[in-house]
Amino acid sequence: MNEAVVFTLNGKEVRIEGPPAMPLLFALRGQLDHKGTRLGCGEGHCGACTVTLDGVPVTSCDLPISAIAGKNVGTVEGVLAADHPLAAALIRHQAGQCGYCLPGILTRAAALIDQGQCAEDIRNALDANLCRCGAHGRIMAAIQEVAS
Ligand code: FES
Ligand code: FES
Numbered sequence: 001m002n003e004a005v006v007f008t009l010n011g012k013e014v015r016i017e018g019p020p021a022m023p024l025l026f027a028l029r030g031q032l033d034h035k036g037t038r039l040g041c042g043e044g045h046c047g048a049c050t051v052t053l054d055g056v057p058v059t060s061c062d063l064p065i066s067a068i069a070g071k072n073v074g075t076v077e078g079v080l081a082a083d084h085p086l087a088a089a090l091i092r093h094q095a096g097q098c099g100y101c102l103p104g105i106l107t108r109a110a111a112l113i114d115q116g117q118c119a120e121d122i123r124n125a126l127d128a129n130l131c132r133c134g135a136h137g138r139i140m141a142a143i144q145e146v147a148s
Pocket of ligand 2: 095096097098099100101102130131132133134135
């Protein structure tokens, strides 16, 4: 049976409907037209679907919508709308090839930078975000620049 869930998405209250176990990722892409958050493994292993939940980076492919009622969700669209300096740094460093991993990496790293974490801690946290193109070196150079 479907349930209605109200939460805050990038600072704006939104309402979705679906089975309680439906992953947030599906609601973002299918109901809310937020397609920047990507589907990779679908099992919580690759980080392509990373969003923030009350400021904490989490994977959205394994986060049921029943768990987000009343909470604050942040996506890459919010990071870009806020003109986060890491977005420009990633472009400056040409940090990416296909770019599929970048929304998740940008969302996680921007949140950690905003929390004041150092580049080394962010590097360790990015173990949760895979890049099949091997762009991690340039991605980390961009993070280093903004985090320091
Ligand atoms: S798609 Fe969610 S962790 Fe891979
Ligand atoms: S740039 Fe292609 S997966 Fe990271």
